[in-house]
Amino acid sequence: MEKWVGRVALVTGASAGFGESIAKRLVEYGMKVVGCARNIEKIQSLSESLKDSKGSLTAIRCDISKEDEILAMFEKIKKDLGGVDVCINNAGLSYNAPLLSGTTEQWRHMLDINVLGLCICSREAVKSMRERGVDDGHIVLMSSMSGHRVVPNASHIHFYAATKFAVKALTEGLRNEVCALKSHIRVTAISPGMAKTEFVSRMWSDEPERADEVFSRYKAMTADDVTDSVIYALAAPTHVQVHDILVRPTECPY
Numbered sequence: 001m002e003k004w005v006g007r008v009a010l011v012t013g014a015s016a017g018f019g020e021s022i023a024k025r026l027v028e029y030g031m032k033v034v035g036c037a038r039n040i041e042k043i044q045s046l047s048e049s050l051k052d053s054k055g056s057l058t059a060i061r062c063d064i065s066k067e068d069e070i071l072a073m074f075e076k077i078k079k080d081l082g083g084v085d086v087c088i089n090n091a092g093l094s095y096n097a098p099l100l101s102g103t104t105e106q107w108r109h110m111l112d113i114n115v116l117g118l119c120i121c122s123r124e125a126v127k128s129m130r131e132r133g134v135d136d137g138h139i140v141l142m143s144s145m146s147g148h149r150v151v152p153n154a155s156h157i158h159f160y161a162a163t164k165f166a167v168k169a170l171t172e173g174l175r176n177e178v179c180a181l182k183s184h185i186r187v188t189a190i191s192p193g194m195a196k197t198e199f200v201s202r203m204w205s206d207e208p209e210r211a212d213e214v215f216s217r218y219k220a221m222t223a224d225d226v227t228d229s230v231i232y233a234l235a236a237p238t239h240v241q242v243h244d245i246l247v248r249p250t251e252c253p254y
Helices: 017-028 042-047 067-081 104-131 155-180 198-203 208-217 223-235
Strands: 008-012 032-037 058-060 086-089 138-142 186-194 244-248
Touching: 008 017, 008 067, 008 104, 017 032, 017 042, 017 058, 017 086, 017 223, 032 042, 032 067, 042 058, 058 067, 067 104, 086 104, 104 138, 104 155, 138 155, 138 223, 155 186, 186 223, 223 244
Parallel strands: 008 032, 008 086, 032 058, 086 138, 138 186, 186 244
Antiparallel strands: none
């Protein structure tokens, strides 16, 4: 990770879960990290706790479902830090929204964040890199095991799975387009399985006991377990592209 010391990383959805863990680790490795979320109080608190670390953490309020806020964020990063060298597209969410009973609003919000927001951030990150002649940048897309198979009897995540299948296609598409530019910018997808973060409790916000029941059956992963996978991909030699990492608990089928 020495090659990334002093360089700039954007981590979306950095206020909790995977994003919080990834932002913390990158700061400890010496990167200038920009963490964004709709609510930035937790990021600001994390930044304060990391003030003696090798790197730094800056919080920016941004709703990834709104393009104008994303573009404004990239402009601020350009003005304050020069641009983005690493983009961790972590922001994502799911609702308890089956295909036969979910609301259009729920589905649209998932698309806006899990798919469109991810695409806009990736586009702007590559643009930032190429404007500055950065040829060793890295785009990380946080996918899911749900982007590789549809789990029977899990109707609550069928639409969410569709958004993550989209991320799988977008990962390959992004690699193809970067390759066509004869660029060495790397693209990696991370596909976690069951992990104990706020993601599940938010999805079951209307039935909080369901989240507790899920975690009582299996030993779930932690956010730090998933961060290890991100670090592995970033730390690989520049001539090595880690395409996809599937990481899941040993005891859990999901």
